[in-house]
Amino acid sequence: MPRIEEDPSVPLIRVTGPADARTAARFGQTVTIAGATGTRSLTVDLxxxxxxxxxxxxxxxxxxxxxxDNRTELLLVAGAGTAADVVMTLAGLGHATGHG
Incomplete structure (x- = not known):
């Protein structure tokens, strides 16, 4: 199960561990709630x-x-060369490299 840390002072979620079939539902639900169902901009550090x-x-x-669709920003962040960076690049997901 990935560990998800939320910082109440900034719209940031930091995810650790695997994001796979076993954990995807919880991961998606947590990010959806933190981003107010897409109505609030959010940074996700992967x-x-x-x-x-x-x-x-x-x-x-x-x-x-x-x-x-809601004209809010979902900024995905992963360090250069990390597993998430490589996969997001291959999957065509726009993201920033570095830690949020």
Whole structure:
């Protein structure tokens, strides 16, 4: 189960561990709630994700589309060369490299 840390002072969620079929539902629900169902801009730091599998990528695509439709920003962040950076690049998910 990925560990998700929320910082109440800034719209930031830091995710650690795997984002896979077993954890995707909880991951998606947590990010959706933190982003007020896409109506509030949000940064998601994926730099400490150990595995970003297809289910996690699907969640990120869905969340990105929701924020785009609501004209809010969903900033995905992962350190250069991390598992999340490589997978998001291959999946065509726009993201920043570095830690949020």
């Amino acid at each position: 730099g400490d994700v150990t595995q970003l599998a297809g289910a996690g990528v699907s969640v990120l695509h869905r969340l990105t589309a929701r924020h785009r």
